[in-house]
Amino acid sequence: MGSVTHTDNGSSPAAEQAARGRAADTSRGEQTRQAIVSSAIRLFGEAGYEKTTMRAIAADAGVSVGNAYYYFPAKEALVSEFYLELQREHLARVEPILNGGTSFGDRLTAILREGIEVWAPHHAFAGRFIGIAAVPGSPVSPFSTASSESRELATSIFHRLVDSTDVKMDPQLRARLPQLLWLAQLGLVVYWVHDTTPGQRRTRSVVDLAVPYLEYLVGASRMKIFRPLTTRGLTLLEAVWPRAAG
Amino acid sequence: MGSVTHTDNGSSPAAEQAARGRAADTSRGEQTRQAIVSSAIRLFGEAGYEKTTMRAIAADAGVSVGNAYYYFPAKEALVSEFYLELQREHLARVEPILNGGTSFGDRLTAILREGIEVWAPHHAFAGRFIGIAAVPGSPVSPFSTASSESRELATSIFHRLVDSTDVKMDPQLRARLPQLLWLAQLGLVVYWVHDTTPGQRRTRSVVDLAVPYLEYLVGASRMKIFRPLTTRGLTLLEAVWPRAAG
C-alpha cells in the first residue's frame, strides 16, 4: 500500500515535453531517449521481455544503465513504448480502411484483423505484455490515466467507424458502441494471446464469426421486440462503465 | 519461445504426491512445505506480493531460501497456493448457498458476492495476482492445464447451481451456462480489481444489476423470437470456446 500514485506523470525529468510534440524535439536528451527506445523495441522484439536486460538495452543504445533510468522509471515503461509503436502502426494500417467504402461489418473485421496482424510477430512477447498491462495502476494498463491518450486514440478509430456508418441502431447504443468495440478489441487481444493454435488461426476465425453476429445484434437493437433487452443492457452498461469515468 | 512446457507438473521433487491427498501426508518434507506455504500466504496478505521477499518467507518459515526453492519452482508458485486457499474458502462459503432454496438469481448473486468477499481483504495484492495470472502458460493462469483442477472445482459450483434450477432456458445454453458463469465470475474479479471506488462498492452494485439481467437473458433464450440470437450466439461460443478444449 506504500506508493499510492502510480500514475506519476510529470515526475520524470524528461516528461514535461513528453505529452506533445516530442517528434519535433531534437535536443541531446531527446536523441538519447530515442536511442534507448528503439534499442528496447528491437531487442524486445528479438529476444522477448525477460531475456532483454536493461544492461543489454543500455549497451545497445550506447549509454549507461543509469542513463536509461533517467528517461524511464522502470523497464515496464519501455514496454509502454513498444505498445505505442504497435498502436501507431495499427492506426496507419486502419486509415485506408476507414476511408474505404465497404460495409460496417467488413470494415470492423478489417480493423480487428489489422490489430491482430500488427501484434502477430510478437505473440510470445505479448503474453508478458498482457501480464504487465493487467495490473491496475500500471501505466501500461489500458484503463490507467497514463494511457488515456492512446486509449482515446484507439477509441477514435471506432468512433470514426460508427459515425460513418448508416447501419440503423438504437441511438443510445450508437453513442456507446465505440467504447464497446474498443473493449471487444481488448478482449480479442487477450483471447489471441492465449490462442495456442498455429498462427493463432482460431482467433482470426473468431473475428470472422463474431463480427457478423455483432452486426446482427446492433441491427436488432432498434427493433421493438428487443427493446427491453437493449434498454436494460444499456442501463447495466451505464452502471458498469459510466459515460464519464473509465 | 525457449521454454515450451510451462505446465511442468511432476518435475518438482515433491510434486508426485501433490495431486492427491497431501493433507494426509505428515512426512518431514510435507511439514516444511506447509510451513513455507502458510508463511507465504500470511506475509502476502500482510505486506503484498512485492514487499514479501523470498528471504522473508524462508526466514518466517524457519528454513533457508534454497529450501523454499526445493518445494516451489518460483515465487509465483506460492501465489498459486494463496489462490487455492481463497478458492477453498469460497467453496466453503458457497456450500450453504447451493443447498439453500432461494431462486436462481439470488443464489447466483450470493455466490458472486461471496467470491468478492473472499478476495476483499486482499484488493491490493489481487492487482499483482491478476498480472501473474494473465500471462499465458503461467501455472496460475485460469486457462492453464496446471490449474485445471481448481478450474473444474470452480465450474462445479456453477454446474450445481444450473443443474438444480428449474428456470426454463434453451437446453444448449443450459449445457454451456456453467462455463459461461465461471467466465463471468472471472470477468467480475478483473473488474473488481480495477474498481477504485471505496470498498469496491461499484462492483457489488454491478453484481446486483447484472444478475437480474442475466436471469432475464437466460429466460429469454427459449423464446421463439430470440431463437436466432440464441442459436447464433451458441454457434459463436462453440467457435470461441469448443466444448472440448479450454
Added chain:
DNA sequence: AGCCACAGTTGAACATGTTCAAGTCGTGTG
C-alpha cells in the same frame, strides 16, 4: 572570459529472485 545552474551521464552499489555444489539426516540393508 569566467562562472553558474542544471540537464545529462556514469558506474558502482544495492535488493531480490534464482541456482547450485555441498552438506546433513534418517532409514533400510548387509
Added chain:
DNA sequence: CACACGACTTGAACATGTTCAACTGTGGCT
C-alpha cells in the same frame, strides 16, 4: 552396527532490475 542412498537442507554465488552520489558538458549571464 556400519554403510549406502536418497530425501532434505544449507548458504554462498549469480543475474538482473533499480538507486544514487558523483561527474561532465552546455548554454546563458555578467
